[in-house]
Amino acid sequence: MAAYVITRHHISISRACKIICLPKSMYYYTRIKDDSATILKLQELAVKHPTEGQDLYYSRIRREGLKWNYKRVRRVYLMLGMNKRRKAKRRVPQRVKQPLCQPENYTETWSLDFMSDVLVNKRKFRTLNVIDDFNKEAIAIEAAHSMPAQLVTRLLERIMREKGKPKRIRTDNGPEFISREFRDWCSAKGIEVQYIQPGRPMQNGYIERFNRTFRENILDAYLFEDITQVQILAEEWMQDYNYNRPHDALNGKTPAEYKALPAACRH
Known part of the structure; x- marks a missing residue:
């Protein structure tokens, strides 16, 4: 109010304070808030527990015996911008290099990988490609706009009813494949998962070669209006x-011919 009177009527601070009955000391008073300790504590908690939020931080602070009230913690939390969603970097476990060898038998090792493209309306879609490393047979190509881990396991269940169960699956470190749901499903089925090392697609060379052929012959050769067209082709x-x-x-054999050969005639 004093600042308004001073600016509006161009009078001194002393006169403005007298007019509105405000002690001059209050006009000059500035509240000093030392939030340094709260800032340090919240930053420390954010490093140790990046996925937790304000309420859990406040509970931890109170358990440590700090008597800061909720409003103070909330104010500093917002001031630091900690209410904005933070995307935590997912850590991929260290992968052991696995040699890319052709299996001796059918359904010994399947390779899985995703490919992406767009429809004519610019909507994205993905295909999950599954091949048998033994004879390079294309076991399945499933097209969908979204392909979460649940859909991946459902597709593999369907394939296994027709083709049998593989001993192992070779794949990259995509979020669908490193998800708990996918790993738990493989464990329940007794299927070993061989993850390639990050940034080493050549360790999954069979499916990478297959993907290139599929892209040249289908994805780059046609324009698709919907997912059904992709699936049919x-x-x-x-x-x-x-x-x-x-x-x-x-x-020089086809996958079907190679599969039918006696073991002695394959090499």
Whole structure:
């Protein structure tokens, strides 16, 4: 109020204070808040417990015997911008390098990987590609706009009913594959998961080579209006890939022909 009177009527501070009956000392009073200890404590908690929020921080502070009230902690918490969502970096466990060897038998090792593309309306979609490392057979290509871990395990359940259960699955460190749901599902089924080392796609070379062929023949060759078109073309292409397309790595045989060969004639 005093500041308004001074600015509006161009009078001195003393006269303005007399007019509004305000002690001059109060006009000059500035409240000093020392929040340094609160700031340090909240920053410390944010480093130790990055996924927790204000209420848990406050509970920890009170348990340590600090008597700061909730409003003080809240004010400093907001001042530091800690209410904004923080994306914690997910740590990938250290992976052991696994040699990329062709398995000796069918359903011994499956390789999984995702691919991405867009429809003509610019909406993104993904495909989950599954091959058998033994004969490079395309076991499944599933297209969807979203492919969470639950959908991945459901697809694998369906494939296993038709093709049998693999001993192991080789994959990268994508969020769907390192999720607890996927790992627990594999553990329950007795399937070993072989993760490649981060940044080393060549360790999953069979599916990477397959992906390149699929992109050249389907994803880059057609414009898709919806997911159904993607799925139909992918399934038609898989039939040709498995039964008509010879592979140099299979001595000029198709995946279906190589699978039918006696073990003595495969090499």
